[in-house]
Amino acid sequence: SAVISQKPSRDICQRGTSLTIQCQVDSQVTMMFWYRQQPGQSLTLIATANQGSEATYESGFVIDKFPISRPNLTFSTLTVSNMSPEDSSIYLCSVRQNTDTQYFGPGTRLTVL
Amino acid sequence: QKEVEQNSGPLSVPEGAIASLNCTYSDRGSQSFFWYRQYSGKSPELIMSIYSNGDKEDGRFTAQLNKASQYVSLLIRDSQPSDSATYLCAVNTTHNTNAGKSTFGDGTTLTVKP
Numbered sequence: 001s002a003v004i005s006q007k008p009s010r011d012i013c014q015r016g017t018s019l020t021i022q023c024q025v026d027s028q029v030t031m032m033f034w035y036r037q038q039p040g041q042s043l044t045l046i047a048t049a050n051q052g053s054e055a056t057y058e059s060g061f062v063i064d065k066f067p068i069s070r071p072n073l074t075f076s077t078l079t080v081s082n083m084s085p086e087d088s089s090i091y092l093c094s095v096r097q098n099t100d101t102q103y104f105g106p107g108t109r110l111t112v113l
Numbered sequence: 114q115k116e117v118e119q120n121s122g123p124l125s126v127p128e129g130a131i132a133s134l135n136c137t138y139s140d141r142g143s144q145s146f147f148w149y150r151q152y153s154g155k156s157p158e159l160i161m162s163i164y165s166n167g168d169k170e171d172g173r174f175t176a177q178l179n180k181a182s183q184y185v186s187l188l189i190r191d192s193q194p195s196d197s198a199t200y201l202c203a204v205n206t207t208h209n210t211n212a213g214k215s216t217f218g219d220g221t222t223l224t225v226k227p
Contacts, residue, residue, distance in 0.1 A: 102159075104156040104157050
């Protein structure tokens with residue numbers, strides 16, 4: 001399976017600021033996804049990152065709040081904009097590579113004060 | 114009704130016992146089924162995938178699929194304390210690797226007591 005890295009691994013941010021999370025894969029993948037997981041909760045899909053076009057967002061998530069880029073088949077970014085304490089969560093990058101199985105990155109733990 | 118439902122747990126079993134984790138799904142057209150294990154503070158890791166009715170065994174793990182009943186389960190034999198984790202069931206509605214997405218259940222937390 002692909003090796004997935006995320007940066008930063010964790011961050012503490014102030015209310016009203018923005019944070020960009022990077023997801024890098026060591027090989028080309030067909031699909032990339034961004035999830036959020038709040039403490040003790042299950043995974044919530046934010047969006048599917050589409051290479052060269054706008055991401056596909058799930059209900060309840062909008063581009064202005066969570067802009068996503070995917071310039072190529074190995075890299076994507078998720079920005080959490082105008083953060084509030086409610087955005088404190090773990091953000092996970094997930095990829096699919098030539099199969100319908102999804103693999104997850106190590107996650108980014110975000111705390112908003 | 115949730116698309117993918119799991120027993121909320123927590124489930125506690127003694128070391129050496131069989132742990133049984135259950136999952137039901139609502140979309141009868143679902144094609145692919147997965148079990149992930151997630152240790153506290155870590156990201157989910159894939160344990161098993163299953164596509165056809167019946168049993169699929171991998172070491173101490175057995176996945177069971179019954180599409181008619183829309184039911185998939187995971188059995189862990191000879192449970193070890195290191196199996197203590199949250200287990201997530203995931204379902205895909207398509208085999209197409211360039212479309213669709215996995216729908217995840219809320220997870221069942223398993224504790225194996227020494």
